[in-house]
Amino acid sequence: MTAPAGPPAAIVLERASRWYGNVVAVNDVSFSVGAGITSLLGPNGAGKTTILHMLAGLLRPSAGRVLLGGQPAWRNPAVYRFVGLVPEREAVYDFLTGREFVEMCAKLQRLPDPAAAAARAIATVDLEPAAGRAIGTYSKGMRQRVKIAGALVHDPTILLLDEPFNGMDPRQRLHMIELLRSMAAQGRAILFSSHILEEVERLAEQVLVINAGRLAAAGDYRQIRRLMTDRPHTFVVRSSDNRRLAAAFLAEPAVFGAELQDGRLNVRVAEFSGFTRIVARVARDAAVTLYEVAPTDDSLESVFAYLTSRR
Amino acid sequence: MTIFPEVARVTLRALVGRRRTVLMLLLAGVPILVGLLVRANSDGIAEVGPTLDGLVVRIILPLVALVFGTAALGSELEDGSAVHLLTKPISRTTIVLAKVAVAGTLTAALTVPSTIVTAILLAEPGADVVGITVSLGIGVFAGSYLYASIFAALSILTSRGLLLGLGYALIWEGLLAGLLPGTQVFSVREYVRGIVHLVSPSVIDSVVGNAAVPYAAIALVAALAIASYRLATYEVRGSD
Structure with missing residues (x-):
């Protein structure tokens, strides 16, 4: 993988809120993260997915601004050229093989050599042996990895991952941690959500603690850890x-x-x-x-x- | 321009080769079966146009279009796999057009041959078989894309697209629009009849007449525009 080009690796929320009718899912959250690995840590239902979906242009912020590389993602599909999203839901096109799915992602990104890019992404997530099989036959961990391959096939500068370690065994987890670290070392901004402290401990340099839709704490992992203990x-x-x-x-x-x-x-x-x-x-x-x-x-x-x- | 064919290709893969297609094939075979029965017991009938209008345009065509139209986009929005398509740097209008093109083409691929074969079976000796088959074929072909775009739009507007579409097809198109004067202007079935009448006036009579073409065009553009707008502002709610 090469160093990313294009817009800056910056993820910004400015007083962003999102409500569903009377229910406030995200309440006046502001943060700004750059290159490196940042974790969105919080219990289930804290609003992590809502924040990631607002960032990924899949939800309209009810108030405030949400910017990726300086651009809003809502109603602006152009941002997906330099952004990759790994959603939490498992659904992928079951009828395609892993390779076909990643190649589809590469073609929809208008990459010059989709087959080569797909092969690279599949190798990166260590999915080569299963790439010829239909996704419908995949285990949870394999689905997770094919989703990641699809999200990074175009070498995004910003990678958003929603609970990426769900369903992975310890070996795959370790492999994924190494992969994300090397991507971050190349100057990418990686934001992942998690409700498991140990995952965050091993991976994130910066931590954003979300609880009940609010940003409860933000900063260096050791600092947060100290606050917690x-x-x-x-x-x-x-x-x-x-x-x-x-x-x-x-x-x-x-x-x-x-x-x-x-x-x-x-x-x-x-x-x-x-x-x-x-x-x-x-x-x-x-x-x-x-x-x-x-x-x-x-x-x-x-x-x-x-x-x-x-x- | 590699995006449209790629989205269309994947949509086609999603829609064919499943139980759904087999069921639709059976549905499209029903008129042919009726035609064979009529043929076995008579030399054919005089009223081929109105019969096929009642059988295909009123029932089979909307049902087949309903299944393909709602499945093309609605089912992947429902199960969440559409997120992978939505987070690509492609216009949502392109996605809608490709999806509708595939759903409409599949509908036409099943209903147009079914209509033509049935018309040939039903036609009595001396009938204008060419005029009957060509006019009905063109009408059903146009109706396939129009219905597919309406049902695709419905499946983006609501998660109950299949149910609402069934209600619309059976109650509005199947019953009310045929019974009450004035409602025909808002009926896809009447547009199809109008197009058939336009090509070959003796095959079927039409209330809307020549206006069927502009009406159908407006309905098609409106359905595609609504679908594109709704997909461009589509919100994916997470688990939390």
Whole structure:
């Protein structure tokens, strides 16, 4: 693959909103991302697909502006010359073979040598052995890869992917991560959505956290990770003497409160890592044996809710 | 100009070679079967035009066009695979034209031969077989594209294109437009009758007469324009 030419690899949302009747799916979101890999992270139903579809010209923004390489995508098919979209839905033309589908994409992009471009894209996603088979016979992971091949056959400067790792096995996932990294290294802007923190952790340099249609946090992955861990937490502790341990914890500045409940001790702390550093020492000093220490609210949803409430 | 044939080729692949085509072949065979029955028991009939109007133009043609017209674009919009076509640097009008061209051609490929063979079977000795077959053939040919464009537009306007199209074909075209005076101006069936009448006046009488051609042209352009506009502003809603 060559370095992309054409409009700048820039994806911009300016106070973009989208509502369906009375339901607000995306609420006043602004961000600007350039070359590199950026993740749209959020729980299911947060508005990630709505944002990607607005970017891809498949939804009209209800308010605000949405620009790809400086151009709006809505009612402007010309942007698809330098944009590729990998939709979340699995439907592809089942009656075509993988190669026929990617060649169709190449021809519709008016590429000078569609067959060669298709062969390159198929090799890139590692789908050569199955390229001659009808897409109807493909597994979920193979469908995902043929969609990606179709989206990058014209070497787009901007690649939008909606939950690209769905249905992929770990080996394919790793291959895809390498592929996206190499594409980003060539100066492309890659924006992918995900609800799985581990995927984002391994791939994205920049993270946009979306919750309930709003941009909850944006920035460098490590920074977001810190925000996620260093927030008020509740731990459940079981020990040989909960009452004594509670008194010992309450003497610590990092601990907000402790309460006994059904033979367990609930400890409210200022931040995750601060507590994990002191818990063993406090128990030892109080001569109490710890049986169990577990964070209670580490679901991604609670993390997102916290990030949203912080604003 | 490689886009139109490519979209048309893929559409053709989607539409033929499936159970749908076999069913449509059977449907187009019904008039021929009727013709064979009539032929086996008589020397033919005098009223070939009105008979084929009632059988093909009123029932078979709209049904075949309905299936191909709504399947050409509506079914891929429905299952989401159309996204791959919509996110290409091609005008949505080109997509509509290619889809309608294929749906109309497939409809014509089934209904025109069916009409001609049936007309030959039904024609009594001494009848103007050339005039009958040519006029009916041209009428059904034109009707195929007109119906296909209307049903394609309907399938973009609503996700219930097949159901609404069936209602329109059976209730409006099949019943009301034939019964009530004044409604004929808005009936594809009447346009087809008018075109047949224009080519060979003795085959069938027509209420709209020569105006059938401009009416049909306006209806075709309107359907294509509505379909193009709706596809250009088509919104794909995601799961969230």
